Every structure is written in C-alpha cells, then in structure tokens.
Amino acid sequence: MTTIYEAAGGIEVLERLAEATHQRCLADELLNHPFSHADNQPDHTERLAAYWAEALGGPPTYSQQMGSESHVQRLHAGESAYMEEASPRFVACVVESFDEAGVPDDPRLRKALTEYVTWAAMGPFRAWPSSSDDVPADLAMPRWGWDGPLS
Template sequence: MQSVYEAVGGTEGLLRLAEAWHHRVMADEMVSHAFSQGFHPQHSERLAAYWAEALGGPTVYSDSYGDETSVVRLHSGHGPHEEMDRRAIACFDQALEDVGLNASEPLRQVLHDYFAWATRTTMSHYHESADDVPEGLGIPQWSWDGLRR
C-alpha cells in the first residue's frame, strides 16, 4: 500500500498544496495575522518538506531545517487562538479543493484529519511560552489510519 505522501503526489503534490494553503491563508484576515511579522522566503517549500516527512516521505525537513521542537516553538507563546485555528483548517480544506481533491476522495479526508489534528494539538499546545516546548521532539508520523504511535 502506498503512503499518504505517495498518494498526494510526493514532494511536488505537497508543494502545490502548501502553495495553495499559503495563498488561502494570506487572503484570510484573521489567519494572515500569524504572518504579519513576515515569513521565510521558502515557506511553502519548507512546509511541503515538513508535511512530506509527517506523511511517510523523506526526512528532508529534519535533515535540513529542524525538528518538531523548532516547528512547535514557532507556533507557541501566542495565547489561545481557537478561531484562528478553525479558519486555518478551513483554508486547508479550500486548498485541498484548489489542488483538485474532491470531498469524496479518501486521501482528502486523511489530509484534512492530519492537518486538523496537528493544528489543534501539537501546534497549539504551548499557549504561554515557546520556552515551554521540550527539546528533541520528533515530527509526528501520520498514516492512512491516523497518528502512528
């Protein structure tokens, strides 16, 4: 059985999805606020590499950019933001449509479930301070059956 990474089209498919999501996010007044201080020029490429690793692809993100600790710290210390999270997930769902994944495809549901889980758990767990994020976290792995333990 192919991995979620392979089913979405590998690195190229995830790059298209990351670019579509970033476009949707920047058009959303609330979610774009998260980028008001700027973002890395290769944000979409890095995001695609992160998703690739989480979805069964190569470890380019961990090998080149950082670990889960560094990613979670970027998303931490900003207080609770449930509405922004909800809207970021809605932008992701729209981006899935933008890249041609319709609601009836199992792949779309798996990707939605992954993104919603990551947004509502690991990326929003440390509201008080990025310093609370423990060292050495590994990128969670997601499969067709959900989170791999």
C-alpha cells in the first residue's frame, strides 16, 4: 500500500508545504513570533519537511540526522496557553498551503494530511504543558497512516 508520504509526492512536496506554511505563519500575528526565529535555525523548513516525511511513512532522515522526538517535544513544552490558541491556527496555515505546495488534489490524501497535522498540533505537541524538563529522553517518533496513528 502507498504511504501518505508517497501519495503526497515525497520530500519535494513536503518541503514546499513546509515553506508555504512557514510563510503563512510569519504573516500571522499570533504565529509570527516563534516562526520569526527561524534565522537561528535557517534549515527550519527542511527539518519540518523531514519530520513530516518520517511521520507519514517516508525515510527516517529526521531522526537519523536532525533530532529526536524528545527534542521536538522539548521545543514545544511549557507553552500550554499559547498552544491552545496557536495550534488550530497552525493547522489552518498548513491546510491553506496545500494548493501552493502542489499537494495532489486527492480528497483522501488531503483528509489524511489534515487529520495528521491536527492530531499532532492538538495532541503530542501539547502533551507537556508545564516544562521541557518533563519530556522523557526516549520518545519514539509518532507515525501516521491512512487510518490514523500507527502503533
């Protein structure tokens, strides 16, 4: 069976999606602040695309070369109040970027991508509301399939 990563068009499409999303976040008053710090990490969109790729059935580039799930969770930990408002807006930025990024106009694919981003933004990225010190060191990269989270 084809993975979501393959159906989306691979890393090239996910890189365009990450870049288009990034630009929308920069233009959003609430999301601008964290996304404007990308100067400190100029490969932010490449890293985001690699993370999405791995989570959606692509190669393990993110966890082998860029970071761990624990690292990603620490970046978002302790931001509970902010994430409550920011998460749905981030999801909207991703979804609004589908056409610009060249995500195939396949309803099943777009539904799966939207469900993944919503799940990630509303769940795992809000799992550590108090402090990055609460994040375990050995979190596994969450995987997402056509029917939702994979075990």
